[in-house]
Amino acid sequence: MHANNASDRCEPNLVPILDMVFQLITFFMLVINFKAASVDRELELPVIGTAAPTLAEEDSDLLVLNLRSDGKVRVRGELVNDPVSFISIESRTIRQINGIATGKPLPVRVVLRGDRTISTRSVMNLVDACRNSGFNKFDFFVVRSATQGKNP
Template identity: 40%
Template structure:
């Protein structure tokens, strides 16, 4: 690091050059700003999702805000970390949707994503799906983990060729 010499009379002023350090810090900030994921708050990372080869992230339509429900192995449902009663929750969501200008369109634009632990029994899953359908939320998505050995872009590129089911309701076909 160069040392700047400033002669003020006979005194020598030694100052480290902070510019490279600042450059580095700004680059780190930029990196973290780009990778920050505020939606992560809706995910319960303690759940053990099933690992499936063709699970790929869905690109929802612009402006679509999915409802993410986490279902733990003991059967408790959570939204944003708060335990919920599914019947009350869907009733509240339906009331909220009914106040929109176009309720049918609004319900369609709010897909429900179910993130369930792999040990949750089917009866509990079915209960949530039935409630969802009864309250008009027919677009439903079941979450699974993509295998960790594959990176997301490579997975998408290869699986589009081998697996015909491109599940992107909002994206281009």
Template identity: 40%
Template sequence: MSGSVVPKESAEPNLTPLLDIVFQLITFFMLVINFATDNYDQRIRLPDAGSAQPVEDSQRVLEDRLVLNIDKSGNLLTGNEVQPLNEATQTIKHQADLVKLNLKVTGVKLDVATAGLPTTIILRADKDVTFSSVLNLIKACQNQGFRKFALKAMIRG
């Protein structure tokens, strides 16, 4: 009888490095995912406008945006915080400093005094807020170098 008592060797791949790389990729993509919808506070009831038009996707991707949510009392909503105008001014100044730092790091030459900052301020103001409250926030943004603004409204249907 010609049989072998030597056990057959089976080649099983080691999946630990593969699983490690997959986990690292998942972690990386979770960190860099765009949480754009986090900027839109659901407590804000936007005004209705018959001439409101959605922003085209090509414009949305190319521009730097800062979303400001304004409640019916004229306060700036940031996350779970409600900031009155004096605190909102500090937040806007901080955001302007971040934009300027980003321009400096990326090497973009821009005269902020004449051209303004390239960031578009998107104002999401509650329909019951007074115009003077919105105007005060716009002036605070302009004092920090922001020149481009967009107002959000609901499309009247």
């Protein structure tokens, strides 16, 4: 006698695997959206032929400041009315979260993205405000060649 039971055939249950794949895709889509929100797409970055990125792998905490052609600063997709106050508040928040004493340097790298039409004075005012609040690591983003377009 030949029995045709359900136990004779073994089929893998793909539902948990598909569920996990869907969750991973959703997670990475959200991460990409948050990363994109910190970059101001309207900036026209200056062109420099030999610019190279200096972001180290250990620098995971970034504060991206987008300095627009009209002199306004945009952070995480929002316009900041008073950049000096914002930087000071951000510094205090980071110190409280990480338990860092006042006067010690912060472990956050400030990334400045400035429109090519802004003055050096505007950039340096922003750098000075950051340094006065304890930020000591900086990166400046530029377009490495004219063929790269507006936003690297």
